[in-house]
Amino acid sequence: MNIINMPIPAKRALKKLGYDLRDARKRRRIPMWLAAQRAAISRTTLNKIEKGDEGVSLGAYAKILFVLGMIQRLAELADPKLDELGLGLEAENLPKRIRLPKKEKRGN
Secondary structure (H helix, E strand, C coil): CCHHHCCHHHHHHHHHHHHHHHHHHHHCCCCHHHHHHHHCCCHHHHHHHHCCCCCCCHHHHHHHHHHCCCHHHHHCCCCHHHCHHHHHHHHHCCCCCCCCCHHHCCCC
16 A cells, blocks of 8 residues: 555544544553553554554554454444435435335225
């Protein structure tokens, strides 16, 4: 993957995620070395995650989310029920009317 072409909003989101994960780890009073050990990743990788490095695998992010007790939030990330844009587009494509076929109309 060519990370040079990462969209700016995506870079910002990863940076925010990294800072938020760092804050969550600190609030839980988990030292960096212990969080990395529990997640089975290196301290270097954890440092990259906490800085929002776009080259880190999603699997590494998932591991640290699990260690922090936040894995459910990853599972809900692209939940179709929470996809406001997708639901809106789907609603636009709903038919205006629903007609029964001629055979099924009342009185026939």
